[in-house]
Amino acid sequence: MLHKIFIAVVAVFITIAPVIAQNYPTRPVRFIVPFAPGGNTDVQGRLIAQKLTEAWGQQVVVDNRAGAGGTVGVEMLAKAPADGYTIALASFGNILVGPSLFPKLGYDPLKDLAPVVLVSQPPGLLVVNPGLPVKNVSELITYARANPGKLNYGSAGNGTWNHLFAEHFKALTGIQMTHIPYKGANPAVTDVMSGQIQISFAPFPAALPQIKSGRLRVLGVTSAQRSPLLPDVPTVAESGLPGYAAATWFAVLAPAKTPPPVIAKLNKDINAALARPEVKAAFAADGTEPAGGTPEQLRDSMRSGIQQWGDLVRKLGVKL
Secondary structure: OHHHHHHHHHHHHHHHHHHHHHHOOOOOEEEEEOOOOOOHHHHHHHHHHHHHHHHHOOOEEEEEOOOHHHHHHHHHHHOOOOOOOEEEEEEHHHHHHHHHHOOOOOOOHHHHEEEEEEEEOOOOEEEEOOOOOOOOHHHHHHHHHHOOOOOEEEEOOOOOHHHHHHHHHHHHHOOOOEEEEOOOHHHHHHHHHHOOOOEEEEOHHHHHHHHHHOOOEEEEEOOOOOOOOOOOOOEHHHHOOOOOOOOOOEEEEEEOOOOHHHHHHHHHHHHHHHOOHHHHHHHHOOOOOEOOOOHHHHHHHHHHHHHHHHHHHHHHOOOO
16 A cells, blocks of 8 residues: 555656746745855856846845855755755865865765756966066976975965865975965965965966966966966966866755756756856856756766865865
8 A cells, every 4th residue: 555655656746846847946046155245156156146037037046154164054055945945056165175174064965965067167376476486386396395394385274275275286296385374365365475475376366466467476277277367377287297187166056855857957047057158258257167067967076076185184184
């Protein structure tokens, strides 16, 4: 008897699932951005929210929930109803690094969250004070080896992407540099310009104007390919460290057990938004381009990223 009831329930769900997707959304959707307004996460989130609002005729409301490196907002997502009316723009720190960095993380990214679509993978820029006598990555490595312990690099804090990008660089080269954590990327960049520290792996928005004004020298782009914004700047790998590649990471996620038809609609419509010329132009100003793809591809990206960066965090013994 129970078996027949189960089969009947499954049959009903299969029948109504396309209808759920066709009608979704019928009311406003909450889009959690786990950081304060104004940063690149917020900019990307608001672009997507605007395009979904236009496509659906339903308001997609950005809800900024900053705190604990972006983990507060993602934990709220994990505990939200799995109906498609709460989604979030997650990032490098709260998904790929969070499980290894936070001993009491309130969610498991692979168990408690449903992948929707990869949004972007922005690279960073390896920048130095112009007074440092190096013009490329090879010269930086040579200088660091000849001056062990004399170089300081700044990041936005322990466990942030620019901290881990620099430690990845150190691990591949064997050089010594001292980490100086700041309360954000901009203060670190400011101190590179003033000569208080010598090096930083910086985000495009913070570094690009200073590079163009000559107040920073850029040695390389961290991604595997050159950036269209700086086509003459080599990658770190091209500039002297073969095999180096690192990028940040943004993705739209939903609570686990969100109905697959709803995930499929979200994926389809966000992919369409990311393909729009004005969205591509806005992303380009941030030094990146929209990614897109399937939920399955995003899950693979989550698994590999959690493994790669988690291994580095554990090897370094990084603590908050």
